[in-house]
Amino acid sequence: MNIIVPIKQVPETSNVKMDPETGTMVRSGVESVVNPLDLYALEAALSLKDSHGATVTAVTMGPPKARKVLDMAISMGCDDGVLVSDRKFGGADTWATSYTLSEAIKALGNVDLIIAGERATDGDTAQVGPGIAAWMNLPLATYISDIEVESEKSLIVERLVEEGYERLRLPLPALITVVKEIASPRLPTLRGKKKAMQTEIRTLSTENLTLESTNLGLKGSPTKVVKIETPKVTRGGTVVEAMDDASVTEAVDRLMDFLRQREVV
């Protein structure tokens, strides 16, 4: 089975500080990491490799330094990494990104399964995975929490939706996006890290892909950003201390009054 996992480089958010004045994230000097939700996609692909045999290729679109996330994917156990990189791809929205990635994936040859993360934690759109499926006319199943290989040509998957878990039979080739419940991501191994250093990362660009130039980058993106604002989120609410029995009673009294005033109880 040939599995492709599209992954994204995002700003690391686990150690960032908040600006006490505005309540927003301080972003300067923040490192880039693999989108945390893509780790579940990588794990899902690598579990299939372990149980059924597969070649797993991680693909990312970004500047040359994005190869760092491919190294991470290979050190977890992926067989290959492909960097889709070109100045002309810069500023792409989800439509143009999914176009470029779908052409890159087509250029890699036969694909049985594409596994993407649920969404990226920076843009938070969840649109690139479904977009790739649409460009490639592949059947799509999103929010997948469990994969069972039924045959060489089909999977039985569970899909986490508002009503519970749907069960679907999915023919291959197909694209799925996975949620955290699928599995806990493995850690990179020392052997994997060595392999990543030795693995040559292929770069795909406008030089070796056949692309419609009007579909690329900022210029080819149907959506345009008009403005960016930083909202204040500090609400400046009431703070009540409740360190002993009497003050607990008083604090809860005041909370109940507040909730009644706001008509929620």
Add this chain to the structure above:
Amino acid sequence: MSYIWTLAEQANGHLKQVSFELLTRGRKLADSLDTKLASLLIGNGVSAEALRELILSGADEVYYVEDPRLASFSCETYSNIMVELIKTFQPHTILAAATSSGRTLMPYVAVRVKTGLTADCTELDIEETTGNLLQTRPAIGGNILATIKTPNHRPQMATVRPKSTRPPEPDADRDGKIINVPFKEEWLDGRVEFLGYRKDAGDFENIEEADIIIAGGKGMKKAENFKMLRRLSDSLEGMVGATRDAVDRGWIGYSHQIGLSGKTVSPKLYIGAGISGSIQHLAGIKTSEIIVSINNDPEAPLHKIADFAIVGDLFNVLPELQKRLEGGK
């Protein structure tokens, strides 16, 4: 002038609440453009009475595509229907809910009809000079608000976060047209087969639909203590949420996780107990109407963004709160 469309959703023949919330958004846009508002519904077994509810809530027209094979969501089949109807009617704007199906179908359709799509919008407006849709959405964990438009492609497409608007008050005097769009066999894709729902869904809960959420974090100390939250949420007719920490420790299932790698929720009331308030968690609750924090650490970031913060031991505060709720007034 081309119409504003909303994409209504149904389950088991019943319209979902988001279908009405979208009409609040759509009506405002249609009025400022002086055009009509239409609701598109794909499904099965929805009564004429229920369809009329859409009219009473603001739609001028309802397009209903019905077939037993449309009862459950299929991205491929539903997108075939939408692509054809978009080509026929050429709407100005399409709004859908940012639900599991909306967030799957809309990007698939946007690629097929070659237009832009903005995810999870919290505000929608019309740009006065151009009539373009201005779509505002939070990104980077709610730390920025980006306003986006699609100037040169039609339709303009956006998904809207459930619960971010109230449904309209139905107006019994409103009039409109219900149009049954005949189903075409060629729309059926059939590649993906729906087998049913998993019987044992564990402690699954759809917290995005909750009006009241009481959430627990590391400060809850163990799985057992989540029963306290469950009792409170039962008394408040709410649901239980959790931080990533609590979910990763196995205290509660993933469907309860709030934050960057979980759900984004906008309840009327969110109560966080034993939650310090990581950036990731706060990203998922910022749009809540009222935030209450209970934590013995006075420096907890959640206290800082709360409307009401109790600095105290949750194991004293929560039982006292439970007593009040059970004791009535």
